[in-house]
Amino acid sequence: MALEDIRVDVEKLQKEMEKIEDGSIKAVLSGILSVLRKVDVVLDELSDQISVIDEDLSEIEDSYRTDTEFMSMKCVHCGEEFFVAADDYQDGNEVICPNCGGVNIIRL
């Protein structure tokens, strides 16, 4: 349910409530409606914050995507398969195996 729908419902209830003649019931209902309006304001703020977080997340996602191109390679010493950032994966580069610590020289 969208926040707009909640707002419309609260307004409808407000109009219905105005028809009630019993003062104490009216007071209670009016209190409930004002609580609902406050909840609505809080939800509205939360929803704004969520969209900001959402935007931040997609920015992080985008930067992560461009930064994480990896090449797979196999250690000549222990056979362990591991990943090397594409930027480091260049002919003649020395890469340390994360498993055995052996030096692997990339040959393209």
Ligand SMILES: [Zn+2]
């Ligand atoms: Zn190794």
